[in-house]
Amino acid sequence: MNTLTPIQKIPNYTEGHWRTGSGDGELLRDAVTAEPIFIATTESIDMEAALHYARMVGNPALRKLSFHERGRRLKALALYLAERKEQFYQLSYHTGATRADSWIDIEGGIGNLFANASLRRKFPDLPYCTDGDPIPLGKGGTFMAHHLLVPREGVAVHINAYNFPVWGMLEKCAVNWLAGMPAVVKPSPFGAYLTQAVAKAIIESGILPEGSLQILCGAPGNLLDGLTAQDVVTFTGSKQTGLQLKTHPRILSESVPFNMEADSLNALVLGKDAVPGTAEWELFIKEIRNEMTVKAGQKCTAVRRILVPEHLLEDATKALQQTLAQTIIGNPHNQKVRMGALAGQFQKERLLHNVQQLLAVSGLVYGSLDSVPVVDADAGKGAFISPLLLRNDYPFQTDVIHEVEAFGPVSTLMPYKDLDEAIALSKKGKGSLCCSIVTADKTTATEFVIGAATHHGRILVLNQECAKESTGHGSPLPQLVHGGPGRAGGGEEMGGVRGVKHYLQRVAVQGSPSMLTAITGTYQQGAAGTAATVHPFRKYFEELEIGYQLLTEKRTITAEDIDRFADLSGDHFYAHQKGTDFTGTMFHQQVAHGYFILSAAAGLFVDGSALGPVLLNYGIDELRFTKPVYPGAEIQVRFTCKEKLPQDNREEGEIPRGIVKWLVEVLDETGEHVAVGTILTMVRRLL
Known part of the structure; x- marks a missing residue:
């Protein structure tokens, strides 16, 4: 364990120096033992100076590098962090995460660096690139246009949630660094000590130019007041907080690009062909168990609504009760434990409040709100809770189950009569990050995907054919867009080349083929x-x-x-x-x-x-x-x-x-x- 005595304040890194904030800050406790471990504070940190430093020092240095040079540095950084991952795992136990949970966060985050490093091959060996095809504008071939993408002259400000301290930072920074922009990262105070440890390793490596990364481990203060039109802001967290940030006066007045990834009521649909005894049925049960228990259900992509054919509702209830009963909960240091604690008592209180709203219209068919057996831990001190499976037999008669999210190991079972109802129920979440359907029937899969696509950022079609290699319902991938419409925030991130373009300014350039050849670094047909x-x-x-x-x-x-x-x-x-x-x-x-x-x-x-x-x-x-x-x-x-x-x-x-x-x-x-x-x-x- 990495508990410090006496409790230390987490240093912030701004303007090329480690700085300890003043004031009481936020007291952080171990999620398993409730012991105080760190204090997070940014009081007295000059936010405007941090932004200015990123623009004046980090931005020019990154902009001078070509995509290939940036990509090679990302690869070197990924290798550097991978060699030091064990120290991150030890810190991650404080968050209540098991080794498997931390693998997603830590090695998944490092994997984003590797993926974006490989992405450099999609770009020229220049600091900027063309976008799309050249456009002839004259019959004689002497006048044309091409769209150019250049790195923005500002800073990427990332405001992240507590559930993925490492992934949350690296999934975003990998993209803005490849694009040629520096970052100021503001993680949630809860888990910020893990984010800071990774940031410290990045800075100590010297692989990225100075000013490429700054980190603020406490409250954001007046950070957004210093934004300019050249900056980009991303946010991961609740819809309510995201809307407050998105409507910040400075963001509105400067037209600052803002990308929001909000928690959503993601659905998993069981196809009518996936009956008990089929491989798809077993995949369905396994997927729900994983989505409810991995990271103790604290994933923005976790399954919150389980849609099953009405004639299979009883079978699904019994099967899920049996599989959830096998979940060993407790101290994540114990190798037998499969589900650790929530991030803290603050999260447990919020979760129970939302569960009570769901229970007003649904029944509890598995789990307990009051007690939970744990291994190698004190259930009274740690932020433990059992998986909670709810059931609502009349999903079209209430909106609560489609509006209230309990951010933890909580999902609600609900029936549907036909595929049209399944599609309609999936849409009642008013926009989600991801949705899945378990089916081996191609017609069912096609009709569902086309019918539901408008309301989901990603759709997984899971069956026996792809199960062995499937990354699962809740796993965003750097090659694919991550985000969703409506409640999910209306934005997107990652997505390979698409994600990089969020940090580049597009400009249409007109001229002769010879002139555009010189500017773009690519020969344009008709040029001398x-x-x-x-x-x-x-x-x-x-x-x-x-x-x-x-x-x-x-x-x-x-x-x-x-x-x-x-x-x-x-x-x-x-x-x-x-x-x-x-x-x-x-x-x-x-x-x-x-x-x-x-x-x-x-x-x-x-x-x-x-x-x-x-x-x-x-x-x-x-x-x-x-x-x-x-x-x-x-x-x-x-x-x-x-x-x-x-x-x-x-x-x-x-x-x-x-x-x-x-x-x-x-x-x-x-x-x-x-x-x-x-x-x-x-x-x-x-x-």
């Missing part, structure tokens, strides 16, 4: 190229410049070429045969295979005379055949370096290399395009 003096395949990765261009010799396409390619490939489509009657077709004579034209083009632009820096053909991103090529046509290739993406060596001794994207324009004797594509080559680097 740099005529090749040395064949492009003779140049190493670092030696190649965007716009470096080869105009090849010409080749005449013959009917014999087309016949030989048909025989070689086995593609004897009617349009490639001489004897075809072309009346009523799109062609007026034998036409060359598109893939033959591409192959012939490769024969024109490839230099294979000797070993060189090009290691291999990596693939094709885009390819269009834009005009038929008939026998007698003459083709030529304009071959241009379009974009360069460095690659990291994964193993010692690997050949250093990068990926080069080439714009391949195949032209006929009239100068018109017959094919346009982007091919990729793996090219050796000098270093």
Whole structure:
């Protein structure tokens, strides 16, 4: 245990220094023993100075780094934290979390760093990137536009809930750091000691530029008063608190982007085909048990409403009673314990208050509000409570079960007659972070997903086929958006590239292709190229410049070429045969295979005379055949370096290399395009 005597105040980190707040602050207690352990306070901390420091020191340093450089630092940081995770686990026991609960929080948070580090490959090796496709604006090809995404010049302010002290910080910071913005993190005081320990390790590592991270472990004070239009605010917690923050005068007056992830009444639906004895039935029971007991039900994604076919209501009640009775509750240090304590007595009191509201319209079919058997702990001192399973047989006759959330190991069973009712009940939560349906029936799954999608941020379709690899109902993933409409906050975070864009400013840039090539760092079709003096395949990765261009010799396409390619490939489509009657077709004579034209083009632009820096053909991103090529046509290739993406060596001794994207324009004797594509080559680097 990491209990400190005498009790210490948790240091805050602002303006490059660790600072202890003044005043009494918030007394934090061990969730299991109720012993005082820390004091959280930010009194006397200059909030405006912290924001200014992030903008003036952290922001410029991060903005100068490319996406690839930021991503590599995230990977290094993830490895650094993973080596120190045991100290975080020890602190996490104070929160009432079991080892399994802490794994989700600690290693799940570190996993976000790894995921976003890998995401760098989706971006150019520049501090900014393009968004979407180039847009031609003139018939002559001399005027165009492209959307550009640049890092905002402010700071990301993250105000997080108490239930995931590590994940809550790292899921958000990983994204804003990759985007090029610094962060000021304001965790809930309850569990802030764990958040602070991870933040301290991040700062001590020196991997991120100074000013990238500051942490405030107590009350937010006047933090929001110093916001500007360049900042971004995110909030995780209750809807009521979120609305108070969202309507802060400064946020409204400065139009500060605000993303809210609010607790919601998430539903899990049992399909009518998932009857007792099926694999899906067992998955349903297991999923509900996990959602009620993992983190003692203190997850914003936990299942609060269980929707089952009315003829299976009794079976579901009995099965859930049996499985919940197997839950061992107590001190999370004990390896036999499967459910620890709530975050503290404050949370237990709030939970019981909300449960009483639910019990006014529902019955308690499992658990007790007054007593709970625990292992290696004092139930009177710790914030323990048993899982509470409620049942409401008339879910359309009351709104309470669809409006009041008991944030803990509490769920309510309710019946439905048909799929339309199941969809309607799922929507009565007025917006959720996630929803699940357990079914092996494709029609049921399709109708439910399409019918319910408007009210949920994520939908899991769970059955035997995906169960082995499924991450479960309550697990947000960094590759997917996390958030939901209505009560869930109306926002989204993570989501791979989508999440990064929340911290970037989009601007439409207009100009000539050559000018936009210079600005975007990506060759734009129609831009002036740099005529090749040395064949492009003779140049190493670092030696190649965007716009470096080869105009090849010409080749005449013959009917014999087309016949030989048909025989070689086995593609004897009617349009490639001489004897075809072309009346009523799109062609007026034998036409060359598109893939033959591409192959012939490769024969024109490839230099294979000797070993060189090009290691291999990596693939094709885009390819269009834009005009038929008939026998007698003459083709030529304009071959241009379009974009360069460095690659990291994964193993010692690997050949250093990068990926080069080439714009391949195949032209006929009239100068018109017959094919346009982007091919990729793996090219050796000098270093």
